[in-house]
Amino acid sequence: MLAIQEHRLGNGLRVVLNEDHSAPLVAINLWYHVGSKNERRGRTGFAHLFEHMLFSGSQHVGNNEHFRHIQSVGGTLNGTTFFDRTNYYETMPSNYLALALWLESDRMGFFLPALTQEKLDIQRQVVKEERRQRYDNVPYGTAFERLLGLAYDPDYSYHWPTIGSMEDLEAATVDDIREFFATWYRPDNAVLSIVGDFATGEALELVEKYFGDIAAGGQFPRFDLQRTPAGQERRETHPSQVQLPRMYRLYHLPKMGDREWVHADLFTTVLASDKASRLERALVHDQQIAQDVSAYVLPTESTGMMIVQATAREGVQIEAIESAIDEEISRLATQGLSDDELVRAKTRAEIDFAHQLETFDSRADMLGMFATYFGDPMRCHDWMEPYQNATTDDLAHVARKYMIPENRVTSLFVPGERSVS
Amino acid sequence: MSFRETAPVPGAPRPYSFPHVTRHTLSNGLRVLVTENHNAPLLSMRVLVRSGADHDAAQTAGLASLAADLLDEGAGNRDAILLAEDLGLLGATLGTGADWDASYVSADVLSRNSEAAAEIFADVTRRPTLPEDGLERVRAERLNDLLQQRDEPTTIAAKRFSHLLYGTGTYGNSVTGSVESVSRIALDDVRRFYTQHYVPNNASIVITGDIEAARAIALVERLFADWTPGPEVPRPAVSPHAYDSSRIYIIDRPQAVQSEIRIGHLGVPRSCEDYFPLSVMNALLGGVFNSRINMNLRERHGYTYGARSQFAFRKQAGPFVVAAPVRNEVTRESVAEVLTELRNIRTGHVENHELDDTKSYLVGVFPASVQTASDVAGRLLDMELFGLPEDYFDRYRENIAAVSKEDIQRVAEKYLDPERALIVVVGNAAQIREPLGQLGLPVHEMDLEGNAVPIG
Numbered sequence: 001m002l003a004i005q006e007h008r009l010g011n012g013l014r015v016v017l018n019e020d021h022s023a024p025l026v027a028i029n030l031w032y033h034v035g036s037k038n039e040r041r042g043r044t045g046f047a048h049l050f051e052h053m054l055f056s057g058s059q060h061v062g063n064n065e066h067f068r069h070i071q072s073v074g075g076t077l078n079g080t081t082f083f084d085r086t087n088y089y090e091t092m093p094s095n096y097l098a099l100a101l102w103l104e105s106d107r108m109g110f111f112l113p114a115l116t117q118e119k120l121d122i123q124r125q126v127v128k129e130e131r132r133q134r135y136d137n138v139p140y141g142t143a144f145e146r147l148l149g150l151a152y153d154p155d156y157s158y159h160w161p162t163i164g165s166m167e168d169l170e171a172a173t174v175d176d177i178r179e180f181f182a183t184w185y186r187p188d189n190a191v192l193s194i195v196g197d198f199a200t201g202e203a204l205e206l207v208e209k210y211f212g213d214i215a216a217g218g219q220f221p222r223f224d225l226q227r228t229p230a231g232q233e234r235r236e237t238h239p240s241q242v243q244l245p246r247m248y249r250l251y252h253l254p255k256m257g258d259r260e261w262v263h264a265d266l267f268t269t270v271l272a273s274d275k276a277s278r279l280e281r282a283l284v285h286d287q288q289i290a291q292d293v294s295a296y297v298l299p300t301e302s303t304g305m306m307i308v309q310a311t312a313r314e315g316v317q318i319e320a321i322e323s324a325i326d327e328e329i330s331r332l333a334t335q336g337l338s339d340d341e342l343v344r345a346k347t348r349a350e351i352d353f354a355h356q357l358e359t360f361d362s363r364a365d366m367l368g369m370f371a372t373y374f375g376d377p378m379r380c381h382d383w384m385e386p387y388q389n390a391t392t393d394d395l396a397h398v399a400r401k402y403m404i405p406e407n408r409v410t411s412l413f414v415p416g417e418r419s420v421s
Numbered sequence: 422m423s424f425r426e427t428a429p430v431p432g433a434p435r436p437y438s439f440p441h442v443t444r445h446t447l448s449n450g451l452r453v454l455v456t457e458n459h460n461a462p463l464l465s466m467r468v469l470v471r472s473g474a475d476h477d478a479a480q481t482a483g484l485a486s487l488a489a490d491l492l493d494e495g496a497g498n499r500d501a502i503l504l505a506e507d508l509g510l511l512g513a514t515l516g517t518g519a520d521w522d523a524s525y526v527s528a529d530v531l532s533r534n535s536e537a538a539a540e541i542f543a544d545v546t547r548r549p550t551l552p553e554d555g556l557e558r559v560r561a562e563r564l565n566d567l568l569q570q571r572d573e574p575t576t577i578a579a580k581r582f583s584h585l586l587y588g589t590g591t592y593g594n595s596v597t598g599s600v601e602s603v604s605r606i607a608l609d610d611v612r613r614f615y616t617q618h619y620v621p622n623n624a625s626i627v628i629t630g631d632i633e634a635a636r637a638i639a640l641v642e643r644l645f646a647d648w649t650p651g652p653e654v655p656r657p658a659v660s661p662h663a664y665d666s667s668r669i670y671i672i673d674r675p676q677a678v679q680s681e682i683r684i685g686h687l688g689v690p691r692s693c694e695d696y697f698p699l700s701v702m703n704a705l706l707g708g709v710f711n712s713r714i715n716m717n718l719r720e721r722h723g724y725t726y727g728a729r730s731q732f733a734f735r736k737q738a739g740p741f742v743v744a745a746p747v748r749n750e751v752t753r754e755s756v757a758e759v760l761t762e763l764r765n766i767r768t769g770h771v772e773n774h775e776l777d778d779t780k781s782y783l784v785g786v787f788p789a790s791v792q793t794a795s796d797v798a799g800r801l802l803d804m805e806l807f808g809l810p811e812d813y814f815d816r817y818r819e820n821i822a823a824v825s826k827e828d829i830q831r832v833a834e835k836y837l838d839p840e841r842a843l844i845v846v847v848g849n850a851a852q853i854r855e856p857l858g859q860l861g862l863p864v865h866e867m868d869l870e871g872n873a874v875p876i877g
Contacts, residue, residue, distance in 0.1 A: 074785010
């Protein structure tokens with residue numbers, strides 16, 4: 001069992017430590033409990049644009065110096081933004097723990113004095129290129145965005161993806177960035193996880209030194225997201241520059257970590273994971289009507305979602321794919337699955353979890369997640385329990401309860417607007 | 422507040438050493454490398470076959486990768502489905518594939534099931550059934566993949582660049598082949614490729630993770646000792662085109678909102694004596710986030726989400742290439758900036774801090790890049806494919822640290838050639854052809870297959 005310690009500084013910063021001397025490295029992962037969920041309609045893409053800004057220097061760290069400080073000693077770093085959280089992380093040679101804490105604390109406590117219009121303009125351009133590269137210039141690139149648009153009402157803030165819209169990115173001002181920072185970037189809204197080659201006592205002293213004097217904020221704006229079920233399936237057919245039709249589907253689920261979410265997670269392995277999984281075997285291997293299928297649940301905090309997608313082979317109608325998928329799901333819902341299928345799904349979950357804890361950086365990320373979403377990093381120890389205890393009936397039950405037309409949305413990408421070449 | 426003003430002084434570095442490698446060679450020539458790591462209950466197994474798409478004839482391009490795809494369509498007395506079921510019960514993930522110089526079988530498994538997984542792993546490597554219906558399945562899947570690639574700007578750019586550089590010879594055809602070549606490949610071709618190349622004297626096995634070395638070697642002896650060796654098959658040599666001046670090729674994608682740019686030329690083989698200076702020079706030029714090209718195009722100009730340069734080190738000389746997706750409106754400016762950076766590093770000054778930062782990055786980041794059993798396995802596969810010395814990873818960091826400013830300038834001048842560069846741009850021709858023409862270089866246009874099309 002991992003030796004995990006949790007502490008809380010006077011200003012509310014939660015600190016999670018896991019000492020491990022198996023490599024001369026230390027991973028630092030700082031989770032802020034803010035993501036695109038905390039944006040408003042018309043102001044989308046902010047959390048992510050803000051993440052970019054946080055690499056552009058702070059009061060004691062010059063523009064681009066953050067990257068240079070870390071890379072020039074052999075560290076790696078990045079940040080990611082999702083619906084519910086934003087994280088910043090670095091993996092360092094272990095004698096540079098203090099450097100990482102200095103940098104992270106400077107941008108937590110002293111970011112605003114270094115904010116300029118010029119930095120915002122550059123990062124706005126970079127983020128717009130990111131959107132073009134990952135969404136607008138590749139086949140199926142906007143699929144997830146379209147699916148979210150169907151799945152959630154416009155005032156439910158999972159309605160848009162973290163990248164945001166070009167218009168909203170264009171409209172972002174320095175004042176917006178300032179307000180966003182003041183609202184969300186504060187020690188009492190963060191979890192600092194440190195994993196690796198350090199002595200716990202010394203690490204805590206360093207954390208206190210660098211973060212202890214950063215002031216906590218006042219009240220947080222409340223975000224009680226209430227999803228109103230649509231009561232019927234929302235669907236669209238989207239002609240697009242693609243060669244093969246593809247179905248994207250989202251099923252609503254309880255939020256991450258609920259027992260039924262865990263059961264749905266196992267269910268997706270039964271559906272689509274390897275050649276022996278139901279959809280892959282039926283659609284890809286036996287009938288050969290699909291090019292690929294996949295199914296997975298997303299780690300979301302406010303409400304859960306399960307995605308199923310499948311690409312039709314050339315000459316196959318997407319409707320044939322959809323009905324073959326519905327058939328397999330309803331077979332599982334009514335006739336259940338075999339004991340072997342459940343064992344395979346549980347074993348897959350076990351090995352995936354072992355891989356997530358294998359490296360210092362991924363482990364620190366997991367600890368930040370458990371502390372942020374579940375209020376307790378020790379959830380790491382019993383996270384696998386509901387997986388181990390799941391029964392074949394549990395899985396069939398989630399299929400009957402959630403994998404029904406009125407609980408889903410579907411976006412069909414079909415070839416259209418073909419290129420002239 | 423003074424401690425906030427400057428970066429803290431680091432502590433003393435903790436010692437690091439690459440894991441101890443236990444080596445063994447079976448009497449049939451199969452080489453075995455093992456490292457132990459008991460931190461996680463995980464084990465990685467890899468087979469390296471030292472033949473890949475470099476052996477594909479133009480007529481049957483895609484053969485090596487199709488052969489690899491067929492390995493898990495049935496092996497020993499299991500069909501494809503039973504293989505997947507049994508691997509699933511053991512918590513094993515199996516992968517097969519081919520790249521330019523080699524073919525691979527890989528398995529990652531819960532270490533408590535090592536023995537049973539290794540038996541299936543040996544079946545897939547040594548006793549694939551290579552069934553007719555399996556070939557038709559993977560062929561249909563491949564043809565659909567190739568169809569989808571027609572809309573992927575990065576794939577189009579990479580294919581056209583390779584083809585312009587290497588023609589229809591080795592490294593010139595796609596690893597995945599073309600619609601014509603994949604349609605042509607017969608089961609006999611696959612069986613011949615398998616029989617010729619999947620032999621123990623052309624292979625290595627790497628096992629890393631939660632297992633004792635002696636047990637791993639005994640396991641390999643038990644499962645692979647009676648694998649029959651075969652005659653050596655020489656690698657077909659590359660025959661790259663020599664261009665006497667720079668030129669631009671546009672591949673039209675009318676709906677494109679970004680131009681996918683490739684700029685480069687022939688590079689060097691992995692065995693190049695200047696590997697370390699080249700690695701440092703490339704990292705400084707465009708290999709990492711803080712490199713000159715990325716800082717210029719991304720952080721100074723906001724043209725791109727990211728630009729990188731790379732020497733593709735292969736058995737034979739792979740390409741040197743700079744890759745950047747940029748918005749349509751700044752295509753010309755981006756090409757010009759990259760060419761300027763290539764010229765500057767050849768003729769200009771390299772600052773001490775640039776060199777120091779780059780070297781200490783490469784030295785410092787190495788331990789983090791080999792944290793997992795799977796990471797270590799990947800390094801050992803490289804070692805086996807490229808015939809690196811046994812102490813290569815023990816001495817890697819000192820070899821990087823020894824690179825000097827003079828080395829950087831010498832290799833930049835010797836191996837970069839911005840006046841004879843191939844510039845491939847996949848993008849909206851109507852919007853970018855005129856600005857690109859202003860660069861003063863010849864501009865050609867071609868279709869997705871590389872056929873010349875009249876301009877405009």
